[in-house]
Amino acid sequence: GAGVSQSPRYKVAKRGQDVALRCDPISGHVSLFWYQQALGQGPEFLTYFQNEAQLDKSGLPSDRFFAERPEGSVSTLKIQRTQQEDSAVYLCASSSIRAGSYGYTFGSGTRLTVV
């Protein structure tokens, strides 16, 4: 596709449930990023992949958060035992340049609501 695709667009989870959020980056993009955006705040960095390698996961808020990109294309962000504070929009972005100085293309995000 022409852009970064994320699914589902909306997800409601009961507290304690596991969720998986999918990101389809632009074809051929080497770099992939996940960001978390709480209501009224700017996006915050979670993790970064270069191809299939997860080079930085310093922004993941707890060990309940796990991300993977096994074949260097599609990525999944998994949250185990969801808590109410996990409610946010999860954004995925990709870039064609390895950590380069060009702009990233973001998806429209997945809005996660934990009830």
Next chain:
Amino acid sequence: DAKTTQPTSMDCAEGRAANLPCNHSTISGNEYVYWYRQIHSQGPQYIIHGLKNNETNEMASLIITEDRKSSTLILPHATLRDTAVYYCIVRPAYSGAGSYQLTFGKGTKLSVIP
């Protein structure tokens, strides 16, 4: 922590130029200034970036002061579709550890008024 300071909100009349300021007084010589915007219910969208020279593209112009401590994003003829949150971000120019992260602040909510 975000390394930029922006006004919380601004209004602009439709058809007029929107001038969005950003202070980045602690910017380093190897850091770019990036601008992104986020329209409601969408992901952030890249607008423009620059190092020290003024830049222009089909979306906007970026004016960076000579001392590089502040910049202004200019939307020359604002339309209702430009209503969004605008983020000013500084980011290292090198491709090293941490250079790929974008540190967003709260941005400026621009409202274009008919």
